[in-house]
Structures are given as C-alpha cells and as structure tokens.
Amino acid sequence: MKILGIETSCDETAAAVVEDGRRILSNVVVSQIDIFAEYGGVIPEVAARSHLEAILPVIDKAMADAECSWDDIDAIAVTHAPGLLGSLLIGTLTARTLAVLHDKPLYAVHHLKSHVYANWLDDMESKNTPLRNALSRPSSRGSVAPCLARRQTCSSEEYSSDFIRPSFPLLALVVSGGHTQILYMRAHNQFEIIGxxxxxxxxxxxxxxxxxxxxxxxxxxxxxxxxxxxDADRYKLPHPKVEGLDFSFSGLKTAVLRTVQKEVGVPISYPSHKLKELLTQQQVCDFAASFQKTAVEILCEKLEEALDRYPEIQSVVVAGGxxxxxxxxxxxxxxxxxxxxxxxxxGAMVAAAAYYEIQSGVKPTDPYSLNIYPRVSVEK
Ligand SMILES: Nc1ncnc2c1ncn2[C@@H]1O[C@H](COP(=O)(O)OP(=O)(O)OP(=O)(O)O)[C@@H](O)[C@H]1O
Ligand SMILES: [Mg+2]
Incomplete structure (x- = not known):
C-alpha cells in the first residue's frame, strides 16, 4: 500500500511516498530554517506563507522521486494536529483538495504519533547494520539494558524486513521543539501519556x-x-525535582542564565541578549556541553524510572527533533x-503513522469537513 504523507505543522514543508508503512520511496523536506535563523525563532504568519509557496512543488517532487502517478497512490495522509494554525491549514487544505480531486481516502494524523512512527521506517542510513540497536552491547546505565534485553523475543513478523521493529508494549520518549513526553504504547495506535x-x-x-x-x-x-x-563537567547545573514521570525544563534554562551571569560578573538584571558578548569561545563550548549533559541526564533518569514502573516493557523508542x-x-x-x-x-513519518492507523481499523476522514487542532493531546 502506497501512502502520500504531507507535513506542514511548523516550519518544514514536507511530502513523502511510503510503501507499507516502512519503505521510503521518496522524502522531500523544504525547511524554513534559513528564513528564521535571522529572527532566532519561527514567525507563524511567515511560516504559513512559505508553506503556501512550497507545498505544490514539494508534493510534485515527492511523486516524481517515487516514480508514482496518482493511480499508484492508495491513500493520502496529512498532519492535522497539533502545530501552528496557519501552517496546519496549508497542509490540510492541500491534502483535502487532492483527496477530492483524485478520489483517494484521506487520513488525518496527530504530529506526535507520526514522530513515534518514524521508528518503523526502514533506516536506509544504517543499511549496513540492519540489526541496528543490537541488544548485545553492554549498557552504561542501570535498569535500561536488562529491561530492553527482552526485545529479543520479537515475533518473526517483526523480522520480515532487513530491520528489527520495536515490540509492544513499549515506551516512547518524545523529545521535540514543542513536547517532552513519555508515552506508553500497548499496541499500534494506542497512546497513553505517562509523563x-x-x-x-x-x-x-x-x-x-x-x-x-x-x-x-x-x-x-x-x-x-x-x-x-x-568540558561537560565545568558548570554544575541542577536537576529539577518533579514528581513522578513528569519533566520541567524552564528551571534548567534559568539556571544556565544565572550561571552565565555569575561567570561573567553581571547582575541578574543584565540584558540576556548581551551576555554572549562577554563570553569567551571556550566558555560558550563549556556551557553548551554542561547543559547538553544535564538535559540528557534528566531525560534518562525519567526514562529509567518509567522502566522500573513498567517492567513489562519490551522496547523504548525515541522520537522528535x-x-x-x-x-x-x-x-x-x-x-x-x-x-x-x-x-x-x-512526510514519511506521517505516511507510516497513517499506515498503522489503517491496520488498526481507523476509517478515513471526510475531506470536506476535516478540521485542524493546533493544541490537542495525542490521547484524544
Ligand atoms: N542534534 C540536536 N540536539 C538537540 N536538539 C536538536 C537537535 N536537532 C534538532 N534539535 C531540536 O529539535 C527541535 C525541533 O524538533 P521538531 O521539528 O520535532 O519540533 P517541532 O515540530 O517544532 O515541535 P513538535 O514536534 O513538538 O510539534 C528544535 O528545538 C531543535 O533545536
Ligand atoms: Mg515535530
């Protein structure tokens, strides 16, 4: 089954054709990073206008790269939530029009589900090591390795291509620009937020x-x-004290700010955008390394706690930017x-997510009434 996946939830205009939820026939991504680098962040109105300019050429290229005509396409999938309102509108309106025009079933996909399903796509970049994430390697961390070692009980269906697929039940650590969550997946298309x-x-x-x-x-x-x-050990940054499996990252950002201010000897009222002028190149690198180490430690601590709480887990997948x-x-x-x-x-992850929705019995959506939801949970 060949699905055209369309993604425009933020600042990437993307389309891809994926066969059977795993084989990528084409994957075209036009990023707006160059536009927003100048501003230091995404401007929603500009993002929507850029999607409008790029969407049709991107879809044309995805179809051409996959050597597909519209007759070859079995379904169209599009991100309809969550994301920037204007950006979501461009993708969904395009997908709705194409679905009506070419008489194709249309599937509306949640963006976080599609990030998770990127883990089911054939990883062509690691083609030479098909048994990626092999289980024999020793773990540097306590409970993660013994728990994941149970993945070796994969069914033969999961070995049907060159690549091992994650097994259920699994935990998905979603780490992206807008989300940080731990999801419990009992089976395909079943998502429970546990952190x-x-x-x-x-x-x-x-x-x-x-x-x-x-x-x-x-x-x-x-x-x-x-x-x-x-030097990742030069600056000591705090780990937030948050109950259960939840996270908090705003304190870490403030801790970096305060440590930088202390290091360069200015008061906390000093404008943060001027701090960079007072830092040496080495201090910048040391702060970057210390922050990255702390952020990774925080994510891993919560993941380990989740694995302790759910000993039945067979796989962990990590998803998002x-x-x-x-x-x-x-x-x-x-x-x-x-x-x-x-x-x-x-777009490939959107097509993959739609494929597994179809396998789980989800029905196509009405192209005449499909709505967008800029803020909606993956559980809905
Ligand atoms: N190598 C990296 N290390 C750490 N963070 C990274 C790396 N590459 C990208 N990112 C971060 O990933 C984020 C972008 O990810 P993604 O595109 O999934 O977010 P988004 O689509 O904007 O948000 P969401 O998926 O939550 O709607 C940015 O915050 C970016 O800084
Ligand atoms: Mg994203």
Missing amino acids: TTHDDAVGECFDKVAKILGLPYPGGPSIAKAARSG VSANKELREVLKEAFFPAPSLSGDN
Missing part, C-alpha cells in the same frame, strides 16, 4: 539556551556542535532511534 513537561519542552530549552550563548538557531544542532569542544542528538543516542544505546534525517518533521 509530560510542566513547562518548556526540551527542544525549546536547547533553543533558548543557544540564544543566551549567542549560538545560531535552531539551538539543538548548534549546542551539540559547540559541546564537542567543551531532539532524538537527532548524538549524546542522547550514545547514552540510550539500547533504544530505537529514527535515522537522524527522520528525527525532525517529515
């Missing part, structure tokens, strides 16, 4: 800390790059990660 952030998302925290340090937008990749030349982070991949060796190019927003 969530009380304030900032971890990706948002990377972006805000990068701004304080004068590193370019988006902050995640620039912090990771600066951290490579930094921050899953591209190498440090996080290094520490969570036993978890599933999407190929780095599929960590951020893309």
Whole structure:
C-alpha cells in the first residue's frame, strides 16, 4: 500500500511516498530554517506563507522521486494536529483538495504519533547494520539494558524486513521543539501519556539556551556542535525535582542564565541578549556541553524510572527533533532511534503513522469537513 504523507505543522514543508508503512520511496523536506535563523525563532504568519509557496512543488517532487502517478497512490495522509494554525491549514487544505480531486481516502494524523512512527521506517542510513540497536552491547546505565534485553523475543513478523521493529508494549520518549513526553504504547495506535513537561519542552530549552550563548538557531544542532569542544563537567547545573514521570525544563534554562551571569560578573538584571558578548569561545563550548549533559541526564533518569514502573516493557523508542542528538543516542544505546534525517518533521513519518492507523481499523476522514487542532493531546 502506497501512502502520500504531507507535513506542514511548523516550519518544514514536507511530502513523502511510503510503501507499507516502512519503505521510503521518496522524502522531500523544504525547511524554513534559513528564513528564521535571522529572527532566532519561527514567525507563524511567515511560516504559513512559505508553506503556501512550497507545498505544490514539494508534493510534485515527492511523486516524481517515487516514480508514482496518482493511480499508484492508495491513500493520502496529512498532519492535522497539533502545530501552528496557519501552517496546519496549508497542509490540510492541500491534502483535502487532492483527496477530492483524485478520489483517494484521506487520513488525518496527530504530529506526535507520526514522530513515534518514524521508528518503523526502514533506516536506509544504517543499511549496513540492519540489526541496528543490537541488544548485545553492554549498557552504561542501570535498569535500561536488562529491561530492553527482552526485545529479543520479537515475533518473526517483526523480522520480515532487513530491520528489527520495536515490540509492544513499549515506551516512547518524545523529545521535540514543542513536547517532552513519555508515552506508553500497548499496541499500534494506542497512546497513553505517562509523563509530560510542566513547562518548556526540551527542544525549546536547547533553543533558548543557544540564544543566551549567542549560538545560531535552531539551538539543538548548534549546542551539540559547540559541546564537542567543551568540558561537560565545568558548570554544575541542577536537576529539577518533579514528581513522578513528569519533566520541567524552564528551571534548567534559568539556571544556565544565572550561571552565565555569575561567570561573567553581571547582575541578574543584565540584558540576556548581551551576555554572549562577554563570553569567551571556550566558555560558550563549556556551557553548551554542561547543559547538553544535564538535559540528557534528566531525560534518562525519567526514562529509567518509567522502566522500573513498567517492567513489562519490551522496547523504548525515541522520537522528535531532539532524538537527532548524538549524546542522547550514545547514552540510550539500547533504544530505537529514527535515522537522524527522520528525527525532525517529515512526510514519511506521517505516511507510516497513517499506515498503522489503517491496520488498526481507523476509517478515513471526510475531506470536506476535516478540521485542524493546533493544541490537542495525542490521547484524544
Ligand atoms: N542534534 C540536536 N540536539 C538537540 N536538539 C536538536 C537537535 N536537532 C534538532 N534539535 C531540536 O529539535 C527541535 C525541533 O524538533 P521538531 O521539528 O520535532 O519540533 P517541532 O515540530 O517544532 O515541535 P513538535 O514536534 O513538538 O510539534 C528544535 O528545538 C531543535 O533545536
Ligand atoms: Mg515535530
């Protein structure tokens, strides 16, 4: 079954054709990062206008790269929630029109579900190591390895392609620009939120800390790059005390701000956008490394707590833009990660999520009345 997936929830205009929820026939992503680097963040109105310019060429290219005609496409899938209102409108209106025009079933997909389903796509970037995330490697962390070792009981269906698939029940650690959640998945298309952030998302925290340090937008990749030349133990940053499996990242961002102010000898009233002028290159790298280490530790601590609470878990999958982070991949060796190019927003993950919705019996939506939901939980 070939599905055209369309994604425009934030600042990437993306379309892809995916076969049977796993084989990527094409994957086209046009990012607006260059536009927003100048402003240090996304401007919703500009994002929507950029989607409008890019959407049709992006879909045309996805169809051409996949060598598909409309007759070859079995269904269209589109992100309808959550995200920026104007951005979601462009993607959904395009998908609705195409569904009516070409008489295709239309599936509306939740953005976080699609991030999670990036882990079911064939990871062509690791083609030479099909048994990725092999289980034999020793874990540097306490309870993660023994728990995940039970993944070896995968059914033969899960070995049907070159790549191992995650097994249920599983935990999904969603770490993106707008979300930080731990989801419990009993089976395909069943999502229960067991932990969530009380304030900032971890990706948002990377972006805000990068701004304080004068590193370019988006902050995640620039912090990771600066951290490579930094001493992660130079600055001690606090771990928030949050009950249960929930997170909080706004305190960590403020702790970086206060530590920078102390380090350069200015009062807390000093304008944060001027701090970068007072930092040396080495201090920037050391702050980046210390912050990245602390953020990764916080994520892993909660994940380990979740694994202790749910001993039946067979797999852990990590999803969302921050899953591209190498440090996080290094520490969570036993978890599933999407190929780095599929960590951020893309159309392939939308098509994959729709495929598993279809397998779970979800019916297509009405193209004449499909709505968008800028803020809605993955459980709804
Ligand atoms: N290597 C990296 N290390 C850490 N963070 C990263 C890395 N690469 C990207 N990010 C972060 O990922 C975030 C973008 O991820 P994503 O595109 O999934 O977010 P979004 O779609 O805007 O939000 P959401 O998915 O919650 O709606 C940004 O905050 C960015 O800084
Ligand atoms: Mg996203």
